[in-house]
Amino acid sequence: MIDSGLAIYKRLLGYVRPHWRAFMLAVVGFCIYAASSTALAELMKRLIDGIQNPDAAFRFFLPLFVVVMFAARGLGTFLSTYFMAYVGRYVIHTLRCDVFAHMLHLPGVFFDHHSSGHLVSRVTYHVEQVAGAATKAVTILLREGLFVVGLLGYLFWTNWLLTLLFLAVTPIISLVVGYASKRFRRISKRIQHSMGDVTHVASEALSGYRVVRTHGAEAYEKQRFERVSEENRRQSMKEALTKAITSPIILMLVAFSMAVLVWLAMAPALLNSMTPGEFVAFITAAALMIKPVRQLTEINSEIQKGIAAATELFGLMDEPTEDDSGKRPPQRLNGDIVLRDVRFRYAPDQPDVLHGISLDIAVGELVAIVGRSGSGKSTLASLLPRFYTCTDGRITIDGVDVRDYQLAPLRQQIALVSQQVTLFNTSIASNIAYGAIEPDEEAIEAAARAAYAHEFIEKLPDGYHTRVGDNGVMLSGGQRQRLAIARAIFKDAPILVLDEATSSLDTESERYIQKALEHVCKDRTTLVIAHRLSTIERADRIVVMEQGQIIEQGTHRELLGADGAYAALHRLQFQDAA
Secondary structure (H helix, E strand, C coil), X not given: CCCCHHHHHHHHHHHHHHHHHHHHHHHHHHHHHHHHHHHHHHHHHHHHHHHHCCCHHHHHHHHHHHHHHXXXXXXXXXXXXXXXXXXXXXXXXXXXXXXXXXXXXXXXXXXXXXXXXXXXXXXXXXXXXXXXXXXXXXXXXXXXXXXXXXXXXXXXXXXXXXXXXXXXXXXXXXXXXXXXXXXXXXXXXXXXXXXXXXXXXHHHHHHCHHHHHHCCCHHHHXXXXXXXXXXXXXXXXXXXXHHHHHHHHHHHHHHHHHHHHHHHHCCHHHHHHCCHHHHHHHHHHHHHCHHHHHHHHHHHHHHHHHHHHHHHHHHHHCCCCCCCCCCECCCCCCCCEEEEEEXXXXXXXXXXXXXEEEEEECCCCEEEEEECCCCCHHHHHHCCCCCCCCCEEEEEECCEXXXXXXXXXXXXXXXXXXXXXXXXXXEHHHHHCCCCCCCCHHHHHHHHHHCXXXXXXXXXCCHHHCECCHHHCCCCHHHHHHHHHHHHHXXXXXXXXXXXXXXXXXXXXXXXXXXXXXXXXXXXXXXXXXXXXXXXXXXXXXXXXXXXXXXXXXXXXXXXXXXXXXXXXXXXXXXXXX
16 A cells, blocks of 8 residues: 555556647647736736836837737646646546456455445546546646746846745745645545545445335434434635635735835845836735745645545555466366365454355266255355455366456356345346347347247337336346346357255245256256355255255255255245244
């Protein structure tokens, strides 16, 4: 993790490098703006001195000077504003895409420890904070900074001794700005965290609105949201207070310097060495510095917010991605799966959730895994597509360790259907062919027919082009599940993992799903995690797990005859059903 604010800002400005031509045009614009603005002091000098001895040349030159000065200022403003915005928005676009792309490749453990609300906040709110540092702050920094440099150069050229006296207050201003910078960055981190809380609470309450309403928890959610929003308000007010105090203090220091400067400039010795025009020009240039100095101190908060946000974003981008060190690209796998003494824990300081699992699954075999909740069934299934990597032991597919396969091609060989179906707010056809660049419409329909989904799809207003709503809210549970199976059929993977695919369905929907599963499991190695035992009676083999261990395995008849844990689960379930 980078701790230096300057180093973070340099890393952030590294995103500007590809657009250096546009950036240089913006810098040219800033220079023109600064030069034309500084020329105002010279205009005052020539005006005062010219009034004493007016002539025809003076009458022609002065209006022309005014027109040229403001035309140059307009050109500088256009170049700097447009091209800086061009660079800034590209920086934000690239950074946002980089953060999002990196998050897509983070390991499953990372998502287990971070809420989606906080992650979404980083892609939206945090990046916009960086936008302030990359566009608005840099614009003011360069424009007003170059203006101040121009004014200082003019002041030194007019009277270097008075200018040095004017700059005597600079160290005190630096101390005030330094203190404010540290406070701004500290508060900005709190604000960004509180915005993550706001996003998290809002997304939870809105996505779970049915639970909220059925439990009459509207008041509770309002209080919860009000609490995190109030924290955000309090931190924002601390930032506003710091900003409100810092700016007047710096302005008073500058005003004090100006007062001393005017008092010294009016000393007889100095007045005699300067023309009236030079005196007015010097005071004008010094007075013109007040506005850019004020703006420079005010953008400090924007810069610190941007640095704090960039710290979070770069910290996220420095998180190690999934281990994808495998070199072997899998061709079409057969599906021969072997687990040898597999152990797994979610973190080094946590206990094992799988204890020495050994299991052989032959090509085309349908193996069901059953057991009480928390026995490690879903965790075991997550090791095959390497959502997690086993802590100890070895998993091979077709005789090759899964860690030796390239990650993305390996996952292309595995289809997953879970109880919690994920559908995207797009058309039914796009959901079935999810991930395919140019899907074949006939293949989509064939997959839907095989999943017994074609019949209900045809009855929808736009058929296969009907949008399903947020996570398939427009469809029933059975319809969503059949679409998930159609997606698995369309993928045509040799290995199929069914994680509680029928546990929450009614009898009619379950019958459809069972027919669909019989089709999708044909000629595939299938791992079924089941809670409802009636759905896996025809499995080639049933594996019973308890507290992260395999305690028995066999066919449905063999396990009932053994009168062990499976038989006890079977009696308990069918007794409850009766």
